[in-house]
Amino acid sequence: MSFFDDDFFSTRVRRRVRNWHRGWQGSSRSGGYRQGSMFRVALISSFVSSLVVALLFTFIMREGEPKSLPAAYSGPPIVETSERIINAAAKVRPAVVSIINRTEEPKPDEEDHHAMTNASLGSGVIYEKKGGKARIITNAHVIQGSKHVQIMLLSGEKKEASIVGKDTITDLAVLEVDGKGIDAVAEIGDSTKLREGETVIAIGNPLGFSDSLTDGIVSNLNRVIPVSLNQDGVYDWEEEVIQISAPINPGNSGGALVNLDGELVGINSMKVADMGVEGIGFALPIHDVMPVVRELEEHGKVRRPYLGVYSMDLSVYLDYNAEDDDPFGEESGDSEESAKAGEDEDAPPLIVPDGVKKGVVVLEAVGPAKKAGLKLNDLIVRLDDTDIGSTMELRKYLYNHKKIGETLTVTYYRDGKKQEVGVTLTEKDDDIE
Structure with a gap:
């Protein structure tokens, strides 16, 4: 006898209920119908779940990051940098x-191996x-x-x-x-596609150790280095180079700078040789090199327009005369530099107008400049419509913007008065430096 009136808490089951439960378990038709329904529900649920996951994944890939599958799954096998080198x-x-x-x-008696x-x-x-x-x-x-x-x-x-x-x-x-016995030719690459941080290889003959290989990275793609063409300590040109961390030592000059595809992207040129400086080398980009190479093949030289002035930067002249009582007066034309350069007693003195701080002082005029009437102590301040503040700027304007045979408008001061003259540019002779 139960202590409770409801069967929920009782272990006893009434006979009628027990008989109905047995009948339900024994009915194959009823059991098959319920099992089939449960199977269909599970199948539909799985299909719907899979569809939802697929749609959600597609939405995430389109709207979020990353937008494409990793290269490990969709691209070619990854090759280690060392293997590429x-x-x-x-x-x-x-x-x-x-x-x-x-x-x-x-x-005649010198042996090759010595x-x-x-x-x-x-x-x-x-x-x-x-x-x-x-x-x-x-x-x-x-x-x-x-x-x-x-x-x-x-x-x-x-x-x-x-x-x-x-x-x-x-x-x-x-x-x-x-060319007999030579089979290998370097493949010319595209230096404009280089990226800062990209690994590059320098190959050459440093210190007499032939076939030497070093690697590094591209440190800067557009480094501008002042250059003294005559090695006299006066910078008269600027070289646009690729800065690299691969060591460039004496003997490396002229060697190959190569990307990891084995393409020639530069010609190793120079290094910073100051005490304590390491890992800074420079190479000429191949997209600048090849036009010069073709010009050398055709003419044996690079033909450039020639103005015909030996000059000094006005800033250098002013620094030289900084201790004079009156550096802008008539006596400035008798400076030691002007006397040495021209030795022309009839030349007008150099008078620098107020407010003029930059320009190029003519020390000697030859060729086209002399023919056009330029003289010692003329102060050039403009070529065509471009202001000129130094000999380097004068040379770069000529070489980058003018051609042989063209007329150049030179604006200059003589006796403190601004004047203009047209100069017909000629080709520079081989013996003129």
Whole structure:
């Protein structure tokens, strides 16, 4: 007998209820119908759930980040940087040569394997082979003062080289050798596609160690470096270069700067040699190099317009006369610099008008400038519509914006009065530096 009136808490079940429960379990028709219904419900639920997940995933991929599947799933296999360096180096190394420059003709009894008297070493890159000849890019300073030039291939074979052309301003030169036995030619890349932080390889002949390889990254794509063309300490040109962290040592000049696809993207040119400075090297970008190379192939030089003035920056002149009582007076024309440069007693004195702080002082006029009437102590302040504040700016305007045969409008001061004159530009002679 139960202590409770309701069967919910009782272990006893009434006979009628127990008999009905047995009948339900024993009915195959009723049991099959319920099992089939449960199966269909589960199937539909699974399908709907899968559809919802797919739609939600598609929405997230379209609206959020990332917008595409990882490369590991959709792209080619990832190759380690070290493996890419190995492959790129193997591709380019045979096209990089050592250059032996002798400033005197070699002695007949001098053996090739000995250190050579009056010889310097550099690097070069074979970029073209046709007509039985192979052509090589290098730096102009690598073959400076040359009397006899040889190249040495990766195999150790030496070949006599002739100079096709050179250009001091861009520091580029082209050599030509017999193409027999030369099979490797560097593939020209696109330096405009380089990115800062990208890994690059420098290959060359540093310190006489031929076939040397270093790697680094692109530190800056548009570094502007002042250059003294005559090595006199006065900067008279600016070189636009790629700054790299790969070491560039003496002998590396003229060698290859290569990306990880084994493409030539630059010509190694210089390094900062100050005490304590490491990991700063420079290379000429190949998209600037190749137009100069084609000009050297065709003409043996880069033809540029020539104005014909030896000059000094006004700022230098003012600094030189800073201690004078009256640096802007008539006596300024008798300065030691002007006397040395022109030695012309009839030349007017240099009078600098108030407010003029920049310009170019003419020390001597020759060629086109002399023909147009420019004289010692004329103060050039403008070329055409461009203000000129230094000799470097004058040269860059000429070379970048004018052509041989064109007329250049020169604005200048003489006796403190502004004047203009038209100068017809000619081609610069080889013997004019």
